Amino acid sequence: MRKIVFLMIGFGILLAVSGCFGKTSTEEKIFDVLEETVTLEEPFVEQQEDITSLEKREKEIFDEITSLPSDEMDEIQALAQEAIEGIEKREDYIKTEKESMDASKEEFDKVPTLVEDVEDEKVKEEAENVVEAMNNRYEKFEMLHTTYKETLELEKELYTLLESEDSEMSDVTDQLIELNEKYEQVMEANELFNETTSQYNEQKETFYKATELNITFEEN
DSSP states (O other): OOOOOOOOSOOEEEESOOOSSSSOOHHHHHHHHHHHHHHHTHHHHHTHHHHHHHHHHHHHHHHHHHHSOTTOHHHHHHHHHHHHHHHHHHHHHHHHHHHHHHHHHHHHTTHHHHHTTOOOHHHHHHHHHHHHHHHHHHHHHHHHHHHHHHHHHHHHHHHHHHTOTTOOHHHHHHHHHHHHHHHHHHHHHHHHHHHHHHHHHHHHHHHHHHSSOOOEEEEO
């Protein structure tokens, strides 16, 4: 199961944000975009607990099924159906995740054009690093999303096998082997996503500190 520990894109509460200019500066515009991506990712963050709960229940169901004798087919089939329904709920959740991240990326894609207008070379360099870090994070999310989606398909195939009286044990075993390999890929993709999230958070803070914006950081 995935067991993702999502690192929030927002590294702290930002207070007293104001520029040193009479009009909105390019740095302020970049700030507004970056913080809007945090808002757009809230649906992603909010449902992580529900996904984890469904993953935990599926593990319990699998353990229940494997502990039952083969002549308890009615119970096995009922449990398998419950597992499939839980998987379908997770499919809906990761669809929402994808929509949330796509909206975040669409907003973030405004940043590169804004960066071109930054006059201070040091600030511009830090802003370019923000773009690189965030794009790397989006790339790792796509990898995680694709791998997890493939895992859900394999899980549904497993429970379809388990609820069928005609399934061969060798088929179930092969499916479990493939699933375990996919779980490893999910764990690796999840680790990379969390690493790139941390890296982005650090780079965003470095960029904010390099600007002339008056930003007070209150760490979570």
